[in-house]
Amino acid sequence: MSVERARALRRSLTPQEAKLWTRLRELRPLGHHPRRQDPIGGFVADFSFRRRRLIVEVDGGQHGGSADVARDAALERLGYRVLRFWNVDVDRNVEGVIETILAELDSRPLRE
Structure with a gap:
């Protein structure tokens, strides 16, 4: 995927992606650095760390x-x-989604 395509996707987040993005940005003070619509390996990931x-x-x-x-x-x-x-998980239980993401982030090694 091209960088231009990723930029276009950033401008057209779904309501659930926008809701989750707002919450993921709150993880920055904890040392986590989320990206949205991030080109990785020929794909565009909704969010990446x-x-x-x-x-x-x-x-x-x-x-x-x-x-x-x-x-x-x-x-x-x-x-x-x-x-x-x-x-539906993001709509109904965004706190649970964030808890799951945080648990996974905390269990993974930090790479430079």
């Missing part, structure tokens, strides 16, 4: 198929862990 090699995806009903499995496997070969949340 590059220094912890963590990718967070927020999915609607069109996701969860074999294409996502192949994409996740490709990203994992690059050393990333992929967490996927459904839109």
Whole structure:
């Protein structure tokens, strides 16, 4: 994916992505540095924490198929862990989503 495509995606976040992005930015004082619509390995990750090699995806009903499995496997070969949340999870339980992300961030080694 091109940088231009990623920039366009940043301007058109879904409501759930925008909601989660607001909360992820609150993690900066804890030393976590989220990026949104980040080009990685030919894909654009909804959110990433590059220094912890963590990718967070927020999915609607069109996701969860074999294409996502192949994409996740490709990203994992690059050393990333992929967490996927459904839109409804962000809508109904954003605190739980943040807790899960924080737990994963805290369990992963810091990379420069």
